[in-house]
Amino acid sequence: MWRSDTSEQYRVYEFTDEFVVDVLTWACNTPNADFTEKINTENMSDKLIKMVSDKRFKRFREEMISLSNCKDIQDVKQLFLLFKEKYKEIIQGQVKLPFSLDEKIIEQIKKPFDYYYKQLIDNESFWGIYNPEVKFVSKKKVREVISKNRVCPYCDQVQIESSTKTNMDHYLPVSVFPYLGVHWRNFVISCGICNGLSQKNSQYYLPILHPHYDEIENKLKFSFDFANETATVQVDDTENTIKSHNYLKLFDFNQLYKGTWEELNDEYDMIELSILKMYHKDKGNIEIVKCNEIIDESINFRKEEHRKSAGTRTYTKMKYDYCSTYDDRSEIISWLMNEQRTR
């Protein structure tokens, strides 16, 4: 729930852009290809020829055929090229998609791209052909490096420090944008729960906030219902509220934050502890004005703690907002004055 830009680390997969362009270009120029007799390498780049000639890539050749038999493959290529150049602008609503793919095409191209993501980008021989200058890194290793000491950027609730607890989320879902299956800008590290949210596949809205580009901490805000002990998330954005609202529709934070009030009880105790510590530092007589200063200072101290641990510790955004709404001033002041009298 804080801006957390890990896109540079995902650049290790940038080389796949060339691969996807090669494959789509070939498919556009070679409709209804058939490799049963002999592989015709016309319209193929040198690297692609290496791929199809490699005996180990039987599945790859099959998926090539299915792409070449997709009659609207030109549309797929056009959209992929647009995302390759303008991914960020599309997310932010500065560039609009000229059209979207209909379900039939999505169904047709899903399998090849699924194969690229699940098998090919984790295949050392593929790297050897398309990315020969760079030593192969496994997907597991990439996840491990990126997730180190991190909390899920979507929910701010789950520590994802090990690769087993980490998912590589396709931010724009492959159920709608299958051709972004291996596109590096579309990867966001997340927890398994957020990656698996069902609404992410059934509905998608653009423009939308993105944890790599937007200071989400300034666009969303928690509010607290003390009577019912519930925390809810609202849009707190004066510039482009539509992006923030779309983000809220995607992540059902109010559901995700049900039953987390205990965290705030802990925070309440921490604020009091901090006030008490500061109070004891000032050993002399304490006036009400001084009490207010101590409270302010303590709250700011707690807020700063949460800001510093943003993205590395859980629930920091909720606690940060909680500190901002801390309102037990009169009670605390009488408690401090009483503490003073009983000394």
Ligand SMILES: [Zn+2]
């Ligand atoms: Zn999450």
